[in-house]
Amino acid sequence: MLSIENLSVAIRRPGREVAALSDVTLAVRPGEVVGLVGESGGGKSMVARAVVGLLPGGSHATGRVVFDDADVLRMDESALSAHRGRGVAICFQNPRGALSPTRTVGRQLVDRLVTHQDMSAERAREAARELFESVGIRSPQRRLDAYPHELSGGMAQRVMISLATGCAPGLLIADEPTTGLDVTLTREILRQFRHAADTDGRAVLLISHDLASIAQVCDRVVVLYAGTVVESGPAAQVLRQPAHPYTRALLRSVPDLGGRPVVATPGAMPLLTRAPLACPFAARCAHADDTCATRRPPTEPLAGGPDGWSLACFHPRTGPLDAGPGDAPPGSGGPVGSVGTVGSAVVAAAAPVSEAADPAPRGAGPAVLEIDDAHVVYRSRFSSGGHHALRGVSLRLAPGETLGVVGESGCGKSTLAKLIMGLVPPTSGTVTVAGHRAAPGRGRPSGRAARRLRTRAQLVFQDPIGSLSPRRTVGDSIAEPLRAAGLPAAERDARVAAVLDRMELDRAILRRYPHELSGGQAQRIGIARALVGEPDLIVFDEPTSALDVTVQAQILDLIADVAADAERAAVFISHDLATVRGFADRVVVLYLGRVVEEGPVDVVFDHPLHPYTRALLASAPRLGGTPPADAAPVELVKDLEEADAATGCPLAARCPFVTDTCRTQPQQLQSHGASQAACWRIPELPALIGKQATTP
Amino acid sequence: MADLRTSGPTEATDPPGPVAGARDSRFARVLIITGAAILAVIAVAALCAPLLSSWGETEIDPAATLTAPGGGHLLGTDGNGMDIWSRVLYAARLDLGIAVAAVALAVTVGTLLGLVAGYRGGWLDDVLMRVVDIFQAFPTFILALAVAALLGNGTVNLIITIAAVNAPAYARLVRAEVRTLRELPFVDAAVTSGASTTGILWRHLLPNSLTPVRVIAPLNCGWAMLTLAGLSFLGLGVSIPAAEWGAMISLGAADVVGGRWWTSVPPGLALLVCVLGFSLLGEGLQERADAKRR
Known part of the structure; x- marks a missing residue:
């Protein structure tokens, strides 16, 4: 069908020459x-x-790209x-960027069918509906009249696939x-x-x-x-x-x-x-x-x-x-x-984690972070109502502890990070960071003392380059927390230099601007900035999701090193369960603003309780290994975007094991062994899942 | 009419083709250099006016009124016997000076208002923007009349008038820019680093929101100069005998009808070339910003 033989592509532009491909052969x-x-x-x-x-x-291409003999x-x-x-x-x-924003997706698909397949308009519309159905779009008739901005990312990608397959x-x-x-x-x-x-x-x-x-x-x-x-x-x-x-x-x-x-x-x-x-x-x-x-x-x-x-x-x-x-x-x-052992490369795996687990027993001593039944509602400006991002989250984190927070987009992960950082106030409930309490009704704290207190927690952002001020040098950005704390210039320089060494960065980088950095460098700068003020708590909000795989591993290395600091607590937020397993002591699974499961990282991963956790673990890619027997896969019945907020269990609309109780009565976190989960049916689940597996 | 839009483009999946970024930035450089060179020549000529002409700004040659170009007066004299060439040169001082000062004032005031309104939002934003609306609602010359009536005639008042006309645009521009910027992670990063509000505004939002201002300001200098000339032409601007292009055109207007073109044409040409210089510079900066964005 397709055969690429010795394809080489060189791109020549004034002052720049790139050998993009050299002798690529594939079929x-x-x-x-x-x-x-x-x-x-x-x-x-x-x-x-x-x-x-x-x-x-x-670009200048040599070789052959043969498709159907041409x-x-x-x-x-x-x-x-x-x-x-x-x-x-x-x-x-x-x-979404590849779909024309001002025309309905149905129109775009129909146009294409009419142009390339010589169909009549009515015939094309019928074919479009069938295509939507075949890529798993529910209620296709309604979706045909949707504009691209009305679709979620997954739905838009499905539309793209139907556009691509439409012309056969x-x-x-x-x-x-x-x-x-x-x-x-x-x-x-x-x-x-x-x-x-x-x-x-x-x-x-x-x-x-x-x-x-x-x-x-x-x-x-x-x-x-x-x-x-x-x-x-x-x-x-x-x-x-x-x-x-x-x-x-x-x-x-x-x-x-x-x-x-x-x-x-x-x-x-x-x-x-x-x-x-x-x-x-x-x-x-x-x-x-x-x-x-x-x-x-x-x-x-x-x-x-x-x-x-x-x-x-x-x-x-x-x-x-x-x-x-x-x-x-x-x-x-x-x-x-041995390649990676340059600079403490082997990330703490399962074994070191269990050694390091709970250096300070939970509940003992003052907590670095304490969240008590926090709700966050983003109100819209012009109407009543709003988006309920967090619905009663309680957490406690001791010094030295690392907490992993996982969940899919829209589950409230980033809101949790902002809540901890004081970037959004809780709508109800309280957040206490290093003894500084934020309660409803107050906006961003102001005043010198409040500002300094808040720097006890620091955030590492998902977008490494975007989190650096575009017109400030790297040195300026790293020193920002120290300047805000009123440190003299000489001491600032010394501490910046120290933290640069820890991030394995060269001094020369201090004079550069963010657009001159690679993603990996920028994220090292971001971690350096978070670390330079010696905070009690560092929150990592998806710190590696924007990075390339091998760079991601380098950054995870550094983060594991930082998270292992005995006196410092860390929260690591990720959609990727495997990243969290690397160095978290405990893990919290968020779903639609609620904690559905919480427990020691190995227990949650090897013996998941909640159906949602099971589904997440089943979906995550595994390299070679087979999932543990306890983690028999759970298939959710709908996409997240189609699930409506229920009065009962947030997962009720997607859970294959849903009962009437689930739909009407919210469940609180209950202890089951070492971990806690919020689900009515946990005792029956193993049997239910077994039944699901045998009757496909 | 309806049949005009029966079929639109369907190639939604095509990514943008190759862009001629290099060509665009070269074009931008030509524009910038040309515009800057024109302005530099005018500025130097204005500063060196005493060296370039033998007559003073308001010096009257009693022996020559309304003489044609040539002889002792390069571009002739006006009805008062003043040398047109030297007045065109001296006028550049006033015109450039007032235009640049007025735009500088407009940029400063507008940017500050925009910064505060955009970052704080809420009622303060509403109040500031409604004030800006009021300023923008007045026609330029009515506003100038009002200010002149209120503060009296004079160079400083002219600067204030022209700045007042132009500041609202900067306020809106910077406000829009700040509202976008403040949602970006680097602002959150500054907040969590413990930076104060003034620190965030001054060190992070201001430098990042000035990009469009840098492009608009030179263009705006050209417009400001035209406004100034217009005000002077109407007698609201610089008063005679001070040399100013608009005032000169106005003074010579009656003579042009009588065939004595040299009284109004030279200051008019000077104005045209000067505005052209600002326009080229502004266009060049705009092109360069666009080329960078791609």
């Missing part, structure tokens, strides 16, 4: 889902653009137009289709692509930075690094026992639900100005020798591997990934794990 057959993975800058999107004939200006690189405008309309369709990362293209390309979506939705959307391949025999090219999440639906995966294919092969095997050191590093950078240690690989992907003459990964690779630095490894089939598994490496690894740092064959340059 996608009908009915097959191929995953294209790698970090940003690796050339993934460039491959997609080459296939649809949309290379950016100034070379896309040599098509003229009219052939390209037909190719894009009927041959290939592409789904973009930001579906042979090849479907999805460029990061699930970035920014929640885990339960991600799985649902990825399934749509698998479905398209299985039922309609389409070829699907799935592009993602996240190998772990897409591998489940892919037949084969192709790993790109700096514009070269480093490894390709059957998805299951590559995921379990990757042979190329980069693929291994990539997978080891991803926190795993099973508690496997995260190993950070130092450095970042190079931006090549010309096709590489040596192995592009050599500089970051622990196994690299002189050959790697002087010759480019040819792409060869893996000796003894299954059919179609090939890689470009002089020193392929073998064995499963989970074996830990000692997995590499002896005498071959040391284990992959």
Whole structure:
């Protein structure tokens, strides 16, 4: 169907030359889902653009992109137009941005069908309705008349898929289709692509930075690094026992639900100005020798591997990934794990966590953070009512403790962070941070004393670059808390220098501006700013979700180090359960503004109680390992956006085990062993889930 | 009419094509340099007026009234026997000075109002913006008349008048900018770092909200100059015998009818070139900002 042979793309612009792709070869057959993975800058999107004939200006392509016996690189405008309309369709990362905002989605789909499929308008509308149904849109008739802004992210991505499949293209390309979506939705959307391949025999090219999440639906995966294919092969095997050191590093950078240690690989992907003459990964690779630095490894089939598994490496690894740092064959340059040990790299895994758990027993001593039955309602300015973001949350955090907060978007995670930081006042209930109490009715505290007190808690933001003032230097930003505290300049400089060292940053960075920083650097600056005032509590609000995988591992390293400070408490907020497992002592699961489950991290992950926690754990990607027996998967029956706020259990509308009691009576947190959960049916759940599994 | 919009673009999935960012920024540079050069020449000429002409600003040559260009008077003389060339040069001092001072005042006042209104919001925002509305509701010349009647004629009052006309636009611009900026994480970061409200306004919101102001202000200098000339033409601005382009045009208007074009055309051309300089500079800055945004 699609066959790319030795594709190289060079982009030449005045003063800038980039070898975006070098000798990329890959194929996608009908009915097959191929995953294209790698970090940003690796050339993934460039491959997609080459296939649809949309290379950016100034680019020079060599090689062949053969689709149905025609070379896309040599098509003229009219052939390209037909190719894009009927041959290939592409789904973009930001579906709402790719939909025209002033026209209903139904209209956009119908127009496309009329143009490319020569349908009549009535026929097209009928077909549009069927398409919406096939991608899992409920009440399609109503959705056809919706404008893009009325759709949620997941719904908009479904519309994009229906737009892409509508003209029956042979090849479907999805460029990061699930970035920014929640885990339960991600799985649902990825399934749509698998479905398209299985039922309609389409070829699907799935592009993602996240190998772990897409591998489940892919037949084969192709790993790109700096514009070269480093490894390709059957998805299951590559995921379990990757042979190329980069693929291994990539997978080891991803926190795993099973508690496997995260190993950070130092450095970042190079931006090549010309096709590489040596192995592009050599500089970051622990196994690299002189050959790697002087010759480019040819792409060869893996000796003894299954059919179609090939890689470009002089020193392929073998064995499963989970074996830990000692997995590499002896005498071959040391284990992959040693790469990361530069600067305390091995993140506290399951075992160290249980050692470190509760250094100060809970309930003893003064709490750093105490939230008592806090509600937050965002009132709208012009009407009564408003958005009830938090509905009675109570938390207590002792010094030295690290609390993980997980939940999907809209569950109130960010509101909780703002509440702790005093950026929003509680509508009712109280929040006490380091002895400073915030109660309803007061806005942002003012006055010098109140301001200084509030700096006892610090926030690390999700958007690392956006959280730095664009026209202030990095040095200025880091020193801000110290300046606010009235420290003299000399002492400020000394403390900034100290914290820079801890973040492994060079002094020269102090004079730079935020737009000159990479995401990883900016987040190190963000952590440095949070740390410089020696706060009692640091709140991390999704600190790594905007970063590339290997950079994410480096930042998680630093955060684990910071969170381990004995005198400091930390709250780590994430939609990604696996990240939290790395270094939290306790974990709280939020759902629609309520705590549905709370307990020691290992207990919650290995023996989840609440159906929602079970569903979350079931949706999260796992590398190789099988979920624990207790965590039998729970499938929620609807998407989050369709669930309406109920008077009873917040999950009632989506829970497969719902009863009338659930719908009408809210349940409080009840202790079940080491953890607590708010669900009426916990005692019966294991039996119920077993029944669900046997009757599909 | 309805059949004009039967079919619209359907290629919703196409990303924006290649953009000629490099070309645009080169174009912007040409505009900026040309505009700045024009203004620099005028400013230097204004400062060096005594060196460039042998007649003073209000010096009367009793032997020559309404003489044609050439001879002892490069651009001729007006009805009072004053040298047009030297008056055009001297007038640049007043025109440039008043325009720039008025815009500077407008930027300062407007930015402060916009900052406070945008950051505080609530009733203060409502009150400030309604005051701004009132100022914007008056036609320029009616407002100028009112101010002149209230404060009397004079250079300082002219500056205040023109600033009052222009400040509301800056207040709105900065307010809109601040309302967007204050929702961004870096403002929250400053708040949680313990920065005071004035610190946040001064150190974070002000520098970040000035980008559009920098683009608008040069353009605005051109408009201010036209306003000034218009006021003077109507007799509301600078009073004779002080040299000012608008006043000169007004004074010479009667003579132009009689075929003595040199009384009004030179100051008019000077005004045109000067406004053109500001426009080019402003356009260039606008282009550069746009090119950066892509």
